Amino acid sequence: MRSMILLNGSPRREKTSFRFSQAIQKQAEACGVETEIYHIIDAFESSLRMDEVIGKIEEADYLGLVTPLYVDYLPYPVLWFMEECIKREIRVKSGAKFFAIAQCGFPDVRLLDPIMGACEIFAKKMKREWVGGIGYGGGAILDGIPMEELGKRGELITHAFSMMVEDLVNDQKIREDVQVEMTVRIPRILYRPLAFYLNHRSKQIARKNGVHDLWTQPYID
Numbered sequence: 001m002r003s004m005i006l007l008n009g010s011p012r013r014e015k016t017s018f019r020f021s022q023a024i025q026k027q028a029e030a031c032g033v034e035t036e037i038y039h040i041i042d043a044f045e046s047s048l049r050m051d052e053v054i055g056k057i058e059e060a061d062y063l064g065l066v067t068p069l070y071v072d073y074l075p076y077p078v079l080w081f082m083e084e085c086i087k088r089e090i091r092v093k094s095g096a097k098f099f100a101i102a103q104c105g106f107p108d109v110r111l112l113d114p115i116m117g118a119c120e121i122f123a124k125k126m127k128r129e130w131v132g133g134i135g136y137g138g139g140a141i142l143d144g145i146p147m148e149e150l151g152k153r154g155e156l157i158t159h160a161f162s163m164m165v166e167d168l169v170n171d172q173k174i175r176e177d178v179q180v181e182m183t184v185r186i187p188r189i190l191y192r193p194l195a196f197y198l199n200h201r202s203k204q205i206a207r208k209n210g211v212h213d214l215w216t217q218p219y220i221d
Contacts, residue, residue, distance in 0.1 A: 002169070004028050004035040005060040007053075009067025009078040011041045015144035020101055020136075021066045023147045023158050027165040033062065044077040050084065058090050062097050062168055063128065065119060068139060069104035073114055082118075086125050098128040099164070099174060103139030109183060111137070132174035134164065136182050156181060 006024060010017035018037070025035040036056065043050040057063050067078055074082075100119040102112040112135035123130035136157070147154035160181035167174050203214060 002033050002061040003059065004033050004062040004064065004168075005053075005057050006035060006037045006064045006066055007057075007078075007081070008037060008039045009065055009075055010039075011075060011077060012144075013039050013041065015068075016103055016139040016142045017066045017068050017101075019142070019144055019146055020103065020157070020161075021064075024064065024066070024101070024161045024165065027158070027162045028062075028168075031165055031169050033165070033169065040077050040081045044080060050081075054085070054088065054090055057085075058092060060096065061093060062099070064099050064101065066101045067103075067115065069102060069112055069115060072111065074118060082122050086122075090126070092126060092128055095171075096128045097131045097168065098123040098126065099131050099168070100133035101136070102133060103136040105138070105140030107137035109135035109137045109179075131168065131172075134160065134174060134179045134182050 004025075006021045008018050008021050012018075018039075021037045025037060028035040038053050038056070043053045065078070067074060070076075073079075098119070100116060102115040104111050116133045116135070119133055120130045142150065142153075145154075147158050150157070160178050163178045163181060164174050167178070206214060
């Protein structure tokens with residue numbers, strides 16, 4: 001039986017990236033692919049957990065990273081994890097494949113291009129075949145809600161993951177049609193209100209975590 005390891009790149013263990021991982025796991029197991037989900041933050045915080053994850057991905061036929069966009073790039077624990085994997089020169093199965101799912105709060109998926117570029121480089125360093133990735137704009141709005149509770153939007157995302165898994169098990173690169181299926185179509189007239197809402201929400205989260213001066217510039221004398 002073929003196996004898949006999904007790496008949740010979000011430091012928040014049960015938010016949107018995790019829900020995406022669960023949806024992919026369900027589709028993969030329906031196709032006979034044994035699938036496990038690991039949180040990168042656990043490996044970041046525990047060397048024993050890191051050793052366990054390394055052992056699993058060395059034997060996996062498919063390795064998938066599911067990650068949010070943090071400050072226009074990958075979250076630091078994900079970068080750390082990639083660097084550790086490269087430093088350890090871990091072995092991989094013959095024909096092993098790597099793919100990525102990235103999501104951000106804003107609807108423009110072009111913001112995720114740097115993540116996809118980094119993932120393709122990582123695949124080459126790991127000697128795994130890069131089969132592509134797909135981006136989702138609007139992940140913050142989903143806010144960790146399971147796909148089954150998202151109605152039509154959840155059905156579209158699930159269908160996109162089904163198409164992606166079909167490509168993987170057929171040893172094909174991920175089709176462009178999968179990205180089309182995942183793309184959120186928001187009228188341009190709603191961009192400004194959406195940006196206002198997301199910025200306001202980000203400020204609320206910052207204040208909740210102890211950031212009182214949002215305009216401070218600590219690196220400027």
